[in-house]
Amino acid sequence: MTSPVPTAPSHTIPFYRDVRVLRILAQIVFVALVLLFLGYLFNNMTRGLARLSGSFSFGFLDNAASFALSETPIPYDPATDSYWIAFMIGVLNTLRVIIVGIVLATLLGLVAGIAQLSSNWLVRKITQGYVEIFRNTPLLIQLFVWYFIGVLSLPRVRDSVELPGSIYLSNRGLALPWFTPNETFALWFGLALVWIAVAVGAYWLLRRVKIPLVYEWRGGWALLIWLALALVSAVALNPFTPSLPAVRGFNFQGGTTLSPEYAALLLGLVFYTGAFIADIVRAGIQAVPRGIIEASRALGLTYVQALRLIVIPLALRVIIPPLTNQYLNLAKNSSLAIAVGYADLFYVSNTIFNQTGQTLQVILMVMGAYLIISLALATLMNAVNARFKLVER
Amino acid sequence: MACRLSSVVALVMAPRSETTPDTLKPPATSVGVLGWLRQNLFSTWYNALLTFVALYVIYALGSGLWNFVTTTDWSVIAANLRLFMVGRYPAEETWRVQASVALFAFLVGASWGVWGGVARSAVILLASIFCTALVLPLAWNDRVWMAGNLALLGVGFAVGHFTKARRALVWAWLASLPLIAILLYGVGELPRVATDVWGGLLLTLALSIVGIVASFPLGVALAVGRQSSYPAIRWFCVGYIELVRGVPLITLLFMMQIMLPLFLPEGITVERVMRAMVAFTLFTAAYIAEVVRGGLQAIPRGQAEAARALGLNGILTLLLIILPQALRLTIPAMVGQFISLFKDTSLVAIVGLLDLAGIANVAANQPDFLGRQAEVYLFIALIYFIFSAAMAYGSRRLEKTLGVGER
Numbered sequence: 099m100t101s102p103v104p105t106a107p108s109h110t111i112p113f114y115r116d117v118r119v120l121r122i123l124a125q126i127v128f129v130a131l132v133l134l135f136l137g138y139l140f141n142n143m144t145r146g147l148a149r150l151s152g153s154f155s156f157g158f159l160d161n162a163a164s165f166a167l168s169e170t171p172i173p174y175d176p177a178t179d180s181y182w183i184a185f186m187i188g189v190l191n192t193l194r195v196i197i198v199g200i201v202l203a204t205l206l207g208l209v210a211g212i213a214q215l216s217s218n219w220l221v222r223k224i225t226q227g228y229v230e231i232f233r234n235t236p237l238l239i240q241l242f243v244w245y246f247i248g249v250l251s252l253p254r255v256r257d258s259v260e261l262p263g264s265i266y267l268s269n270r271g272l273a274l275p276w277f278t279p280n281e282t283f284a285l286w287f288g289l290a291l292v293w294i295a296v297a298v299g300a301y302w303l304l305r306r307v308k309i310p311l312v313y314e315w316r317g318g319w320a321l322l323i324w325l326a327l328a329l330v331s332a333v334a335l336n337p338f339t340p341s342l343p344a345v346r347g348f349n350f351q352g353g354t355t356l357s358p359e360y361a362a363l364l365l366g367l368v369f370y371t372g373a374f375i376a377d378i379v380r381a382g383i384q385a386v387p388r389g390i391i392e393a394s395r396a397l398g399l400t401y402v403q404a405l406r407l408i409v410i411p412l413a414l415r416v417i418i419p420p421l422t423n424q425y426l427n428l429a430k431n432s433s434l435a436i437a438v439g440y441a442d443l444f445y446v447s448n449t450i451f452n453q454t455g456q457t458l459q460v461i462l463m464v465m466g467a468y469l470i471i472s473l474a475l476a477t478l479m480n481a482v483n484a485r486f487k488l489v490e491r
Numbered sequence: 492m493a494c495r496l497s498s499v500v501a502l503v504m505a506p507r508s509e510t511t512p513d514t515l516k517p518p519a520t521s522v523g524v525l526g527w528l529r530q531n532l533f534s535t536w537y538n539a540l541l542t543f544v545a546l547y548v549i550y551a552l553g554s555g556l557w558n559f560v561t562t563t564d565w566s567v568i569a570a571n572l573r574l575f576m577v578g579r580y581p582a583e584e585t586w587r588v589q590a591s592v593a594l595f596a597f598l599v600g601a602s603w604g605v606w607g608g609v610a611r612s613a614v615i616l617l618a619s620i621f622c623t624a625l626v627l628p629l630a631w632n633d634r635v636w637m638a639g640n641l642a643l644l645g646v647g648f649a650v651g652h653f654t655k656a657r658r659a660l661v662w663a664w665l666a667s668l669p670l671i672a673i674l675l676y677g678v679g680e681l682p683r684v685a686t687d688v689w690g691g692l693l694l695t696l697a698l699s700i701v702g703i704v705a706s707f708p709l710g711v712a713l714a715v716g717r718q719s720s721y722p723a724i725r726w727f728c729v730g731y732i733e734l735v736r737g738v739p740l741i742t743l744l745f746m747m748q749i750m751l752p753l754f755l756p757e758g759i760t761v762e763r764v765m766r767a768m769v770a771f772t773l774f775t776a777a778y779i780a781e782v783v784r785g786g787l788q789a790i791p792r793g794q795a796e797a798a799r800a801l802g803l804n805g806i807l808t809l810l811l812i813i814l815p816q817a818l819r820l821t822i823p824a825m826v827g828q829f830i831s832l833f834k835d836t837s838l839v840a841i842v843g844l845l846d847l848a849g850i851a852n853v854a855a856n857q858p859d860f861l862g863r864q865a866e867v868y869l870f871i872a873l874i875y876f877i878f879s880a881a882m883a884y885g886s887r888r889l890e891k892t893l894g895v896g897e898r
Contacts, residue, residue: 219531235879433741
């Protein structure tokens with residue numbers, strides 16, 4: 099028995115039936131159609147812009163912004179500073195909300211997520227109620243409630259609520275005691291950097307110590323050493339001048355004041371995102387099979403060891419990817435600042451394009467800025483994820 | 492635990508008439524109310540502490556709520572109820588909205604009759620909404636409509652239950668969307684009601700339903716394109732999805748409000764609501780694409796290979812084998828996406844449209860009702876909550892009925 103040996107076709111395939119050619123052809127047609135469509139839109143747009151007597155250039159960014167901003171992390175003078183500076187202040191304000199928001203939302207979500215698994219029936223029901231209510235109503239409405247009903251209905255500055263520790267609550271915002279760096283600050287900062295090196299050295303040395311309480315928690319010990327050194331040198335050098343807020347006329351003097359807009363936006367973002375994170379944390383912990391925990395206890399690990407070496411790494415593997423999504427959502431949702439009038443990236447850009455009429459350029463800049471922020475966050479979280487994810491063979 | 496289990500076993504094994512002398516009654520502190528309290532609230536000293544903290548939180552929230560309820564004045568809602576529901580939709584044309592609701596009620600009732608299950612929960616929800624509306628201070632003709640809707644739920648159930656016309660019902664649902672759109676917008680003899688005067692709950696629902704219906708095919712196409720073996724198509728889809736997912740919705744909404752008229756040829760104008768609909772469609776499509784991609788990736792390769800081996804071509808394999816399985820897997824995530832779209836429609840208030848949130852801002856700033864913001868925002872938050880929670884509940888039920896993740 100001889101099996102028929104396939105022979106090469108004597109004639110060549112015509113190019114219009116050759117799959118390789120057809121594939122390339124199909125893609126060329128697709129790209130051409132997309133380009134044609136975009137070109138059509140662009141053509142219409144340039145004509146439309148010509149009607150509005152505008153032109154596509156970024157030159158306007160050098161002009162003086164001439165609008166005031168309520169919150170400026172860097173010095174800003176509307177009469178002389180350009181639109182570009184105003185835009186960057188918007189970016190900084192956005193970052194200020196995102197970073198603080200992510201930290202607080204994670205803490206809240208962690209606590210609420212664990213509380214959802216509590217053996218205490220009341221605690222469980224309260225956190226479930228919190229999660230359900232905040233997940234199922236729009237963030238915008240929550241922001242309105244925090245701003246108009248929460249923050250703005252606080253008493254005026256003169257009758258502000260004083261909390262222990264010189265913290266004042268009023269409709270002008272939250273006034274806190276603050277420390278301003280003085281002339282010895284640079285020296286202290288340099289020392290603090292040196293102490294980091296010392297702490298890292300201690301971390302390596304502690305590995306050798308054969309006491310579990312020492313080498314298992316060496317990270318914590320190293321941190322403790324750094325904190326102690328930094329604190330001692332701070333006491334010795336006194337690099338910060340403390341300043342307490344006090345009511346002067348219609349406003350606060352001294353300390354630092356969080357504006358009502360910032361406070362409302364932060365509260366809204368933290369409570370909204372916290373509800374989503376709570377559910378992610380709950381699901382992550384529930385995803386760790388009971389048997390694994392029992393097995394680790396059977397192998398002689400202590401409760402803390404089992405938690406640290408088995409449960410938390412396994413739960414984090416489930417938690418981190420959806421958590422990344424929530425961080426990205428928080429970053430994007432911070433653009434709702436415009437609803438409460440906080441001078442974030444989008445709010446400032448909105449003012450810029452209303453003033454200059456250079457809509458397309460400004461919108462492109464805003465989208466670019468948000469894309470960069472999203473990309474940076476995603477890259478950071480992917481690096482964290484790479485450390486915890488399952489190593490597959 | 493072990494002793495309780497053995498006593499249960501003993502009870503089951505023993506003849507009914509005999510008493511078993513060797514089993515003891517459980518102590519009074521581990522059964523009944525006391526036992527429940529002990530187990531759930533005071534099992535350890537820190538649990539007891541937590542219970543007291545929780546009781547204090549409940550007390551604080553409860554007293555705050557009581558203060559609010561006793562000083563509340565709902566006249567701002569009563570005076571603006573029309574605005575909240577349909578916005579500036581002309582009063583003499585409101586019957587069209589009512590008729591659309593009636594058609595919807597009939598179809599939901601029929602679905603209960605044919606399918607049962609999830610549809611029954613929807614009927615219960617709708618019936619309770621209609622009953623609540625009957626109690627509210629509405630005009631008499633609105634009450635007649637509400638009573639009619641209640642009746643239609645029943646009629647629909649009867650029709651569905653006795654005919655069991657599954658196929659007809661699916662077609663009726665599909666036909667109902669364009670029918671309602673035509674009825675509300677007006678065509679031919681019906682005077683046109685431009686979407687710019689739609690408002691309140693009507694606009695919120697219109698935006699979310701149009702958004703989901705239009706973005707679904709686009710999203711599926713993008714997901715399939717992302718899996719394509721043609722690099723040009725794949726990179727185009729990846730670029731689109733990642734670009735849209737990287738920017739906030741509000742920037743897209745603004746861009747569409749301002750730029751869409753520029754992108755179109757001269758002389759063509761698009762109503763502002765339609766521009767928002769385009770923005771929602773483009774935005775949601777990218778998210779749906781990611782949801783569908785998850786479903787596509789969960790289908791084993793063998794399915795596609797088997798289909799090809801049976802002689803189906805690429806497109807038929809996709810339509811008949813891959814997508815039906817993949818889409819069933821994505822139902823929970825898809826409903827989640829719909830809920831978030833429903834909540835996100837509130838953003839149109841920022842670009843100046845009068846959806847529920849926009850109307851709330853209008854009502855809260857009326858000179859007659861200054862200082863009544865709490866009532867206004869609480870009222871619309873409740874509406875959003877009822878819809879979102881109902882959809883989440885329905886999704887969980889549907890998931891169980893379809894056995895997602897079990898088959």
